[in-house]
Amino acid sequence: MEERWSTEHVLSLAPDPASQKAAGKLSGPAPWSGAGTGQGALWGLCKGSGSTPYRTAVELGTPAYKCSCPSRKFPCKHALGLLLLWASGPEAVTAAAEAPDWVSEWLNGRSQAAADKAAKQQAKAADADPEAARKRAAKRSARVAAGALDLRLRLADGIRRGLADPPPAGAWDEVAARMVDAQAPGLAGRVRALADTPQDGLLEEYAMLHLLAGAYGRIDALPEALAATVRTRVGFTTDTAELLAGPTVRDRWQVLGSRDTADERLTTRRVWLRGAKTGRDALLLAFGRPGQAPDLALPTGRLLEADVAFHPGARPLRAVLGTRYGDPEPAPAAVPAGLSPAEALAAYGDAVAEDPWLDSWPAVLTDVVPVLTPDGWQLTDGRHTLPVRRGALADAALWRLAAVSAGHPVTLFGECGHAGFTPVTAWDAEHRPVGLG
Amino acid sequence: MTAAALAGDQWADLQGAALLGTDRRPLPEPGTPLAESVDRTDPATALLDLAALAAVRRRAGALPTPAVDAPAPAPDDTRPALPEPAARRLAVLLGTRGGHGSTANLAELLPQWLAAARARGYRPPPALVPALLDTARARSELRGDAVTLAGPLGRWLAPQNPDWRYVTRTAADHDDLDRPGELLWQEGLFAERVTHLTRLRRTDPAAGLALLASTWPTERAEDRVLFLDALQDGLSGADEEFLEAALGDRSKNVRATAAELLSTLPGSALAARMADRARAAVRFADGRLHVTPPDACDAAMQRDGIPVKSPTGRGERAWWFGEVAAAAPLALWTADTGLTPDRLLAVPTVDADGGGGAEWAEDLREAWARAAVRQQNADWARALLGAPPRPGRESRTPGAPAKLLAVLSPAERAAWTAAFVQTHGLGDAFQLLGACATPWTPPLSTAVVAALKRAAELGSYPWSHSGVLGMTERALAPETAPAVEALAADTSPDTAWSDTFTRLAGTLRFRQAMLGELAG
Structure with a gap:
C-alpha cells in the first residue's frame, strides 16, 4: 500500500x-x-x-x-x-x-x-516533414538574430546617453514587445525586468543582456553546448517528448526540495533532485494555471528511481522526468552530503565559468548557523559567511529556519549565487527535511 | 590594496562612465585580463563588453565574507517530542503554509489543543514554534499556553523578533525566573509585575505581601487597585493588617477593594464590625426577621467601604442595609438563629417598628447571594440556587445564578445546569453553561443535545442559539458525537439545522481525534 x-x-x-x-x-x-x-x-x-x-x-x-x-x-x-x-x-x-x-x-x-497519447506522439514524429521544419527553424533564427542585434544597439544607445538619464517610461516595454515579435521571449523577459532594476544594478544587467544578445549574433561560432545555453536563454524551448527521445540518465534521485512561486498568470513549482549514483543535480519545473496546483508532487526527502533527460546546455540543470521505476520510497533518515560556504561559492563560480548567465547553482551547505545581523540573515560555518539572498524568502520562512537551527549548525539545501544563498530545505535535529519555501 | 578592493575600484570606474554616458566620459581602462582584446571602435559597445567581462569575473570569483558571531544556541528542550499525528494536527490548527487563516471551528479548538499539550508537557516541532508565537501574538488569551509550549526555544527566539516581545513578559511553567524577582518587581512593566505578584502569592503569600508592602506608598492609585486584587490568591488573616491600613487610602477604589477583601476574611475585624452592624439591623424573634435598616452611614461605615450614595439611586437606608448584610460573615446568621440557610431563606421579614416590611426578604436574599459569592460559601450558594429545576415546578428566580453556581463543585454545577436546561431550554442557559467546567459531563452534554433537538423541532433558527452553539463546539463531551451525528442524519437535509449539526459533529470528531493524539 x-x-x-x-x-x-x-x-x-x-x-x-x-x-x-x-x-x-x-x-x-x-x-x-x-x-x-x-x-x-x-x-x-x-x-x-x-x-x-x-x-x-x-x-x-x-x-x-x-x-x-x-x-x-x-x-x-x-x-x-x-x-x-x-x-x-x-x-x-x-x-x-x-x-x-x-x-x-x-x-x-x-x-x-x-497509451493513446504516446502512440499519437510517435505517429506525429513519424509524419513530420523534415524539410518544412528546417525552413521554419531557419526563418525563426533569422528573426531572433535581427531582434538581438536591435537590442544591442538599444543598450549601446543607453550607455552613450548615460544611465543617470533614464529612457522615458514604457520605453523598455516597447523594446520587450519587439523581442516578443522577434520570437525571443527570453530576451523580452530580461528587458522587462530592467524597468524595475535599481540604478546601481543597471550596468550589470545591461552588460549581461549585451553579452547574451551578442552571443546569439555569433551562435554558429560557439561550441555546441554553449550555443544550446544561449538558445535556451534567448527563449528557444525544447519539447519534452523530443528530450526524452534523446539520452536519459537513470538514477535513484533524492528529492532535495521544492518551491512554489506564483504570479497572476502562473504557478511555478521547482523540484530539485540529486542522483545518488551520478551525484548530478536536476531541476524539474511544473506549471499550473491560477486555481490549479502544478501536477508534479514529489515529497522532499523521498528517493525516486527514474529516467531523467536534461535540457541541453553548457551546464545542464533543468530536466524532465521520464520513466519512473516504482513509487517514490521514503529515504533513510539521513542528511545529504554537503559543502562549506566557501566550497559552495566556488562551485557556483565553476558553473558560471561554463554558463556566464547563471544566477545560482544548487548546493547543500553542511553545518551552517543562520544568524540575524543588522545586514540581514547570514549563514556562517565559523570560518566564512554567505548572506541569505535578500527578498528571496518570506520572513516567516526565515524564522522557521532559525527555529529549526536553534543556534546549532544545520544542513541546508538551496541555491547559491552571486546575490547570496536562497534556502529551500533545512534538515532538523532528527534529520527530517523541513521545507522553507 | 587587496584584489577585491582593486576589482571594486575597476567596477566603480566603469559604473561612473556608464552613469554619465560615453558621450561625456572617456572609456576607462580597467586593466583586467582580456580587456586588451575588447574592440574600442564604439566606446559604448566597448564599455558594455568591459562591464560584461568584469561582471562575470566578479561572479565566478566571488568569495565568502569572514565569519560572523553566532549567538549562543538555545538551551536544550528535554521534554518529550509531540507524537507525530499531534504535530501534524498542530500544523493544521495553526494554519501554516501560505498566509491563510484557519476556519472558525479550528480557532475554537486551538485553545483546547494548547492547554492539553501544555498539561502533558510536550515539546512541539521547532519549525512550528514561529507560527505558534505569531498566533499567540494576535490572540493574547493563548499566550500563557503558547509560551509554555514553545519552551526554551521560544524564549531564545523571542528577543530576536520585535513581534514576539510579549514572550518575555509572559509567565510559563518551566521558568525558573531568569531575572531575580526583586529586579523584576523594581523595573518590570506593570503586567509583568502583576503576573509576578500573582505567582508569588500562589507559592509564598507572605513573601508576596512583603514585596507589595515594600513599594506600596510609591505605586500609582490605579496600579494599587490591581495589585490589591492580586492578594485574593492566598488571602489569609496575615494580610489583615495591611488591608486595614489600606482602608485609609487616598483612593476611593483602593479603599473599596480593601474592604471587599476584608469582608471575605470571616475572622477579620472588619467582618466583626459588619457582623455587629448586621445584628443591629436584623433581629430574629417569633419566627420572623425584624429589620431595622441603618439610619445613617457614619464615618466608620464609610471607612469600611460602604458608599454613602447608591450608584443606582436606591433609597439610602435600603442601600446601606444591603451593603451591611452583604459584607457580614454568613456564619453569623446560622449561629444567631440556629437555622440552616434553607430555612432562613423561608423566614418572613417585618419592619421592626411595626407594620409591613415583607419586601426586606428580597433585599436580604440579594445581599446573601453577594456574600455567598464573595465568601465562596457552597452551603449558602446551594440554598440560594434552590433544588435543580424540574419540569412543571415553578422555580425561584435566583439573583445571579451563574456566579452562585461557580461556588459549587464542578459536578454539582453540571448537574444543576443539566436540570435547568432540561426544564427551561437553552434560552437563558448561556451564562450557566459558561460557568460549567469543560468538557461538560456526559449528562450535561446529553441535556444540551436534547435541548438543541427540541429547538430544531420547534422551528427556531440556529443563529438565535449561536452563543450556546459556539460554546458547545468547545465543551460538549466527545462521547456525545454519535448522538449529534444521528441528529444530523435525522434532520431534513439542506436546512440550517442540518448544516449546524453536521458541522458540530465534525468539530466533535476533530476534537476527539486531537485529544486522543495528545494522549498518545
Whole structure:
C-alpha cells in the first residue's frame, strides 16, 4: 500500500488558500461514506448539498483527481478533503483489494488515454516533414538574430546617453514587445525586468543582456553546448517528448526540495533532485494555471528511481522526468552530503565559468548557523559567511529556519549565487527535511 | 590594496562612465585580463563588453565574507517530542503554509489543543514554534499556553523578533525566573509585575505581601487597585493588617477593594464590625426577621467601604442595609438563629417598628447571594440556587445564578445546569453553561443535545442559539458525537439545522481525534 502522505503535503496540492480551508472542513469522517484505498488509488462518497453524494477519487501515483462535483478548482475541495482524511489516520479509510466499478473504470480510462497519447506522439514524429521544419527553424533564427542585434544597439544607445538619464517610461516595454515579435521571449523577459532594476544594478544587467544578445549574433561560432545555453536563454524551448527521445540518465534521485512561486498568470513549482549514483543535480519545473496546483508532487526527502533527460546546455540543470521505476520510497533518515560556504561559492563560480548567465547553482551547505545581523540573515560555518539572498524568502520562512537551527549548525539545501544563498530545505535535529519555501 | 578592493575600484570606474554616458566620459581602462582584446571602435559597445567581462569575473570569483558571531544556541528542550499525528494536527490548527487563516471551528479548538499539550508537557516541532508565537501574538488569551509550549526555544527566539516581545513578559511553567524577582518587581512593566505578584502569592503569600508592602506608598492609585486584587490568591488573616491600613487610602477604589477583601476574611475585624452592624439591623424573634435598616452611614461605615450614595439611586437606608448584610460573615446568621440557610431563606421579614416590611426578604436574599459569592460559601450558594429545576415546578428566580453556581463543585454545577436546561431550554442557559467546567459531563452534554433537538423541532433558527452553539463546539463531551451525528442524519437535509449539526459533529470528531493524539 502507498505510504500515507503528511497533512502538509496534501495541503501543498491545494490550488489556493480558500481550497485548503474548505478541504479542512471535509477532513473529518462525518461527510464521507464508502471511503477506501487500494490499487494505488483512494476513493469515497462525499455528502454535499445535493441529494446524491459526490464521487471523489484520487490516483496517488501521478497524482490525478476525479470528482463528480461541479467545482472548477482542481483538485477540488472534496479530493483534498479525502486526502486529508486518509492522511489523518488509517482508521478513517479502509484498505480494499478492489476498487468500486466507477473508480476502476476511471483508472483504466486513464492508462488507456496515456497509451493513446504516446502512440499519437510517435505517429506525429513519424509524419513530420523534415524539410518544412528546417525552413521554419531557419526563418525563426533569422528573426531572433535581427531582434538581438536591435537590442544591442538599444543598450549601446543607453550607455552613450548615460544611465543617470533614464529612457522615458514604457520605453523598455516597447523594446520587450519587439523581442516578443522577434520570437525571443527570453530576451523580452530580461528587458522587462530592467524597468524595475535599481540604478546601481543597471550596468550589470545591461552588460549581461549585451553579452547574451551578442552571443546569439555569433551562435554558429560557439561550441555546441554553449550555443544550446544561449538558445535556451534567448527563449528557444525544447519539447519534452523530443528530450526524452534523446539520452536519459537513470538514477535513484533524492528529492532535495521544492518551491512554489506564483504570479497572476502562473504557478511555478521547482523540484530539485540529486542522483545518488551520478551525484548530478536536476531541476524539474511544473506549471499550473491560477486555481490549479502544478501536477508534479514529489515529497522532499523521498528517493525516486527514474529516467531523467536534461535540457541541453553548457551546464545542464533543468530536466524532465521520464520513466519512473516504482513509487517514490521514503529515504533513510539521513542528511545529504554537503559543502562549506566557501566550497559552495566556488562551485557556483565553476558553473558560471561554463554558463556566464547563471544566477545560482544548487548546493547543500553542511553545518551552517543562520544568524540575524543588522545586514540581514547570514549563514556562517565559523570560518566564512554567505548572506541569505535578500527578498528571496518570506520572513516567516526565515524564522522557521532559525527555529529549526536553534543556534546549532544545520544542513541546508538551496541555491547559491552571486546575490547570496536562497534556502529551500533545512534538515532538523532528527534529520527530517523541513521545507522553507 | 587587496584584489577585491582593486576589482571594486575597476567596477566603480566603469559604473561612473556608464552613469554619465560615453558621450561625456572617456572609456576607462580597467586593466583586467582580456580587456586588451575588447574592440574600442564604439566606446559604448566597448564599455558594455568591459562591464560584461568584469561582471562575470566578479561572479565566478566571488568569495565568502569572514565569519560572523553566532549567538549562543538555545538551551536544550528535554521534554518529550509531540507524537507525530499531534504535530501534524498542530500544523493544521495553526494554519501554516501560505498566509491563510484557519476556519472558525479550528480557532475554537486551538485553545483546547494548547492547554492539553501544555498539561502533558510536550515539546512541539521547532519549525512550528514561529507560527505558534505569531498566533499567540494576535490572540493574547493563548499566550500563557503558547509560551509554555514553545519552551526554551521560544524564549531564545523571542528577543530576536520585535513581534514576539510579549514572550518575555509572559509567565510559563518551566521558568525558573531568569531575572531575580526583586529586579523584576523594581523595573518590570506593570503586567509583568502583576503576573509576578500573582505567582508569588500562589507559592509564598507572605513573601508576596512583603514585596507589595515594600513599594506600596510609591505605586500609582490605579496600579494599587490591581495589585490589591492580586492578594485574593492566598488571602489569609496575615494580610489583615495591611488591608486595614489600606482602608485609609487616598483612593476611593483602593479603599473599596480593601474592604471587599476584608469582608471575605470571616475572622477579620472588619467582618466583626459588619457582623455587629448586621445584628443591629436584623433581629430574629417569633419566627420572623425584624429589620431595622441603618439610619445613617457614619464615618466608620464609610471607612469600611460602604458608599454613602447608591450608584443606582436606591433609597439610602435600603442601600446601606444591603451593603451591611452583604459584607457580614454568613456564619453569623446560622449561629444567631440556629437555622440552616434553607430555612432562613423561608423566614418572613417585618419592619421592626411595626407594620409591613415583607419586601426586606428580597433585599436580604440579594445581599446573601453577594456574600455567598464573595465568601465562596457552597452551603449558602446551594440554598440560594434552590433544588435543580424540574419540569412543571415553578422555580425561584435566583439573583445571579451563574456566579452562585461557580461556588459549587464542578459536578454539582453540571448537574444543576443539566436540570435547568432540561426544564427551561437553552434560552437563558448561556451564562450557566459558561460557568460549567469543560468538557461538560456526559449528562450535561446529553441535556444540551436534547435541548438543541427540541429547538430544531420547534422551528427556531440556529443563529438565535449561536452563543450556546459556539460554546458547545468547545465543551460538549466527545462521547456525545454519535448522538449529534444521528441528529444530523435525522434532520431534513439542506436546512440550517442540518448544516449546524453536521458541522458540530465534525468539530466533535476533530476534537476527539486531537485529544486522543495528545494522549498518545
